[in-house]
Amino acid sequence: MAPASVALHAPTTSSPFPAGAGERSRPQWGRPPAYQAPLPPVATRVVPRRLLLPAAAGIWDFISGGAGGAAAASLAVRRGMQLFRQGDxxxxxxxxxxxxxxxxxxxxxxxxxxxSLYYLDRFEEGAEQFRLDVAANPNDTEESIWCFLCEAQLYGIEEARKRFLEVGLDSRPVMREAYTLFKDGGDPEKV
Incomplete structure (x- = not known):
């Protein structure tokens, strides 16, 4: 028994086009021409998936006429960080x-x-900012220390230690030691 074969060409007996359309307008259902990439593989960049959503969001912001919200806020944060590094x-x-x-x-x-609030001697607002940060990320050792430093300026060291923010165990030994130093008055030589 001969194997079944599949026709690669359009049947000639019936046409999906109206009569008189002519042979040239009929689709050619033969093999597709070999695909040729518009650029050689070396010239095309592979974009990681993690970058596609931010890129698409940026395109959407451009098309919709303005970023507003999160994208513009993110840009303001980057500008703020740059100004801080420059001493402003x-x-x-x-x-x-x-x-x-x-x-x-x-x-x-x-x-x-x-x-920024700490370095502008706005300790109460600084402590509030750091407390918000630790509430959002309860393992944030650095921010609990910065909150302590703000509150030590306001209430003194002993009162600030009573108010010290508890955080989870930091995986970095030096940060665990720094946390203990500020919280309990540990040995600065250990840090």
Whole structure:
């Protein structure tokens, strides 16, 4: 028994096109021409999937006429960080505050804003910022220490230690030692 074969060409007896359409307008159902990439493989960039969503969001912001919200807030945070590194602490705080205006969800994650507040001697606001950050991330050792430093300026060391934020166990030994040093008055030589 001969194996069954599949026809690769369109049947000639019936046509999906109206009569008189002519032979040239009929589809050619033969083999497709060999696919040729528009650029050689070396010239094309592979984009990781993790970058596709932010890229698509950026395109959408462009098409829709403005980022507003999260994208603009993220840009303000980056500007604030840059200004802080350049020594413009007041300017950095202004950018962090703009970020919060654009996207209020940012506030609880803006530990950078807390640093700006500390260096501007605005300790009460700094402590509040760090407390929000630790509430959002209960394993944030650095922010609990910064909160202590703000509150030590306000209430003194002993009262600040009573208010010290408890955090989870930090995987970094040096940060565990630093946490203990500030919380309990440990030995600075261990750090």
């Amino acid at each position: 602490v007041a300017g950095s705080l202004a950018e962090f505050d703009k970020a919060i205006e654009m996207d209020p969800r940012q506030k609880q994650y803006l530990w950078q804003r807390g640093l």
